[in-house]
Amino acid sequence: MAARLVVAVNPAAGRGRGAESGRRAVDALRAAGHEAHGLDAPDAARLEALLRDRIRRDPPDAVVVVGGDGTVHLAVNVLAQTGTPLGIVPVGTGNDLARCLGLPHEDPGAAIDRLLTALGGEVPRTRDVDAVRTSAGRWFAGMLSAGFDAAVNARANRMQRLSGTPRYVAAVLLEVLGLRPRAYRITTDRDTRRLEAVLVTVGNSASIGGGMRLTPDARMDDGLLDVLLAAPLKRVQLLRLLPKVFDGSHVLDEHVEMLRGRVVTIDTDDRGPAITAYADGEPLAPLPLTVEVVPGALRVLG
Structure with a gap:
């Protein structure tokens, strides 16, 4: 099934590897027949705002983030309790969220391959996990x-x-x-x-x-x-x-x-x-x- 995807990229992640990994992810998803729209911004706050606006205007089938734990964090704050799946291409310095989810955390190419496999069936392969709501209004x-x-x-x-x-x-x-x-x-x-x-x-x-x-x-x-x-x-x-x-x-x-x-x-x-x-x-x-x-x-x- 072809999916409509937003690929949110932190270009600065991994000492600048985020931009290249973001291009690789978009190219690979499009080559597999998916509709992938890239989204990037110079800082996390603006990327989160852009992602919120995009999902409000035109909800995708899934969001893929390319970056480190901070980039995943902003996506969690946008996607928690929405049911919209989150894909992760980790290119940060620690990548602990991908690690703890059992996803590839050291090789962006392997993470992209995992996404292609998850999106390759009639229904995307997903897993529901917990998130934490805080009294500060953030997750x-x-x-x-x-x-x-x-x-x-x-x-x-x-x-x-x-x-x-x-x-x-x-x-x-x-x-x-x-x-x-x-x-x-x-x-x-x-x-x-x-x-x-x-x-x-x-x-x-x-x-x-x-x-x-x-x-x-x-x-x-x-x-x-x-x-x-x-x-x-x-x-x-x-x-x-x-x-x-x-x-x-x-x-x-x-x-x-x-x-x-x-x-x-x-x-x-x-x-x-x-x-x-x-x-x-x-x-x-x-x-x-x-x-x-x-x-x-x-x-x-x-």
Whole structure:
């Protein structure tokens, strides 16, 4: 079945590889008989606005995004609860959303081939997964950071010379110099607790930073959020914990607690600087913040 598709491209993704990968995706989809319309913009905000307008005026059969997790994030905010399928050609530095969805995450060509296969039958091959609605009026699909991890995210976003996991590791090493715990009030469903913590992470997916499995047991289709809380750590303790996040064994550390629930509220109980939460690697909103998983809110191609 020939499909009508919008291909939303972040030209700057992957240090400029986004533009070329976007052209490859459009050409391959058209060669397969699909009607593919390219859409790009110089920044995420304008790309999201263009995509919203296009879907409002002329709803396509599916949207394909070419870019990193930030580009997927903007598409999630447009497509959540619409039923319009989302296809992903990952060309970012981490590509954790594609990774956690079981899609090709290192080879744009393989991702395009997967899309062609998904679109090749009488009915597109899709899968419904969870997305997370926030009190800030935004959605996310992967992971929310609200502690030291948020500061690392902000630092990594400013670092252009590195990519993927090395960029996040470098950001950790730079941010650890200012490490200090904050007082939090965390409510998971109806359970509220007050604690000091350095890491506060809510995962709908398992990894961030190119495979750092902060919430290793999180699944994108189980209707639950996994919450990681790390008690106050000295700098050297945090650095010793860091290598364990690649296989998820950090959850066995005595300083780490894992919770699970459907609705999570995060607030601070101290007078320190405001904490801005990050979601899917993008700045979301200052605390306090409530997030709620919505089962099956996002339809994914392939």
